[in-house]
Amino acid sequence: MRDETINSTALLKEAVDSIRALFPHESVGAVVTRALKDKAGLSDASATEFGVRIERVISRELGGGEPERMQAKRLVEAVEELQSKVTIDNTYDIPALAGYSKDTPTKLYMDRGLKQIFPVASGAQMDVYRYLAVHELVEKCLIDTVPWTSRAYQQSHQLAQRLEQEAVRTEGFSWREYQYTIMVPEIDKAYTKPVRRLPHDLDETPYRDSDDMQILTPQAPMFEPHIISPQIYFLKFKEPGRMASALMRFQEFYESPNFKGKYFTREEFNTWYTEAHKGSHYVQDWGAYGFNFPSAVLKDFYAGHFDPLTQDEQDILDYFAQVSSDFYVIATSPASSNEMIGHEIAHALYFLNSDYKKEVEEILSQVDTEPLEHFLTTHPEYASYHPDVLDDEVHAYLSQTTEELTENGFNVEPYAEATKRLQAVYEKYTKGIVNLPR
Numbered sequence: 286m287r288d289e290t291i292n293s294t295a296l297l298k299e300a301v302d303s304i305r306a307l308f309p310h311e312s313v314g315a316v317v318t319r320a321l322k323d324k325a326g327l328s329d330a331s332a333t334e335f336g337v338r339i340e341r342v343i344s345r346e347l348g349g350g351e352p353e354r355m356q357a358k359r360l361v362e363a364v365e366e367l368q369s370k371v372t373i374d375n376t377y378d379i380p381a382l383a384g385y386s387k388d389t390p391t392k393l394y395m396d397r398g399l400k401q402i403f404p405v406a407s408g409a410q411m412d413v414y415r416y417l418a419v420h421e422l423v424e425k426c427l428i429d430t431v432p433w434t435s436r437a438y439q440q441s442h443q444l445a446q447r448l449e450q451e452a453v454r455t456e457g458f459s460w461r462e463y464q465y466t467i468m469v470p471e472i473d474k475a476y477t478k479p480v481r482r483l484p485h486d487l488d489e490t491p492y493r494d495s496d497d498m499q500i501l502t503p504q505a506p507m508f509e510p511h512i513i514s515p516q517i518y519f520l521k522f523k524e525p526g527r528m529a530s531a532l533m534r535f536q537e538f539y540e541s542p543n544f545k546g547k548y549f550t551r552e553e554f555n556t557w558y559t560e561a562h563k564g565s566h567y568v569q570d571w572g573a574y575g576f577n578f579p580s581a582v583l584k585d586f587y588a589g590h591f592d593p594l595t596q597d598e599q600d601i602l603d604y605f606a607q608v609s610s611d612f613y614v615i616a617t618s619p620a621s622s623n624e625m626i627g628h629e630i631a632h633a634l635y636f637l638n639s640d641y642k643k644e645v646e647e648i649l650s651q652v653d654t655e656p657l658e659h660f661l662t663t664h665p666e667y668a669s670y671h672p673d674v675l676d677d678e679v680h681a682y683l684s685q686t687t688e689e690l691t692e693n694g695f696n697v698e699p700y701a702e703a704t705k706r707l708q709a710v711y712e713k714y715t716k717g718i719v720n721l722p723r
Contacts, residue, residue, distance in 0.1 A: 300440035314340035320430035331363035385425040387488035420449035438494035525572025525618040531597035539578040545671040573620035577632040627685035
């Protein structure tokens with residue numbers, strides 16, 4: 286299917302011959318004009334401009350002639366009207382980079398990994414959505430108008446691509462740069478990346494006609510989401526390493542002793558972590574633990590300060606994109622201990638509930654927490670906490686994960702009474718949470 290994105294004179298001729306056979310009393314341009322008027326609601330002037338343009342292209346490519354030059358202004362106006370007719374959704378995975386609704390020709394989809402604006406060699410900024418919209422709308426209108434006997438997508442695609450090319454060139458851009466420098470690499474990326482979210486009404490004709498339906502099989506999501514309370518989201522990951530990899534930068538932007546509040550790449554963090562932990566790797570070390578961070582952490586990722594994102598990082602952002610209120614994220618994997626969910630919920634309560642935090646701090650003020658703080662910041666199993674989160678970590682470990690501390694060589698006996706009181710506070714504040722995991 287990717288190979289068919291390139292202009293093909295043979296396929297263009299096939300499309301022209303098919304339309305002339307099916308509509309012997311109409312030109313190809315007249316059929317394009319009618320399709321855009323009937324299916325997309327374009328005005329006579331704009332639809333006719335596209336129809337006349339395709340006739341000029343056919344004459345040039347298949348007739349060997351050099352048709353007269355046409356006024357650029359008329360096509361620019363037609364493209365502008367076409368833009369006003371379509372809606373574009375860029376929140377899904379679209380393996381062919383762009384597509385359309387099977388029921389509504391003017392409802393278009395752009396792959397969520399595709400940027401809208403690209404710089405070009407001239408120094409200008411190109412809006413690629415603009416030209417893809419021309420292509421997708423024309424293609425869909427022809428698929429729905431012409432009673433193709435076979436290869437509806439391939440033939441409609443070649444006609445649509447010629448009009449896309451006309452629009453690009455008319456507005457002063459290089460077709461070669463647009464097609465080969467921008468589009469071909471972007472199509473390859475969209476086609477080869479995992480598909481996780483597909484629109485329910487995506488027209489499958491291009492994939493079916495290309496015998497490429499398998500590409501539309503979504504991958505299983507990497508986590509099961511559970512809303513514990515209106516403000517606590519629990520992500521139950523299926524793979525420990527994938528959890529650690531997906532959440533690494535969110536977590537460490539929140540609590541790393543070296544990276545908290547800083548913008549950093551995955552390579553920068555992994556290099557530092559491996560050196561600081563004597564050859565250990567973050568994904569291997571933290572897949573059996575839990576993760577927690579407030580929603581405020583996500584804002585800098587949405588703002589693009591951590592680009593390029595991995596697909597898993599983008600999926601995390603996409604999942605929370607529609608949540609407008611403040612919330613707290615916790616996560617575990619199958620390798621996490623049974624205590625770990627409670628530990629992460631304790632973090633959420635400490636951050637979200639001022640009354641809970643006040644009671645916890647009152648209990649901690651009555652014990653010497655310095656030995657545990659020293660342990661958490663120096664022991665090779667941990668040693669990754671910023672001072673700002675130490676009180677929170679001390680409380681969560683004493684309240685919910687003393688077994689883990691013991692297994693790693695820390696004596697929790699001096700904290701037995703504090704642990705009992707912290708657990709009572711935890712039970713008090715989780716009693717009203719209906720969806721509390723057990």
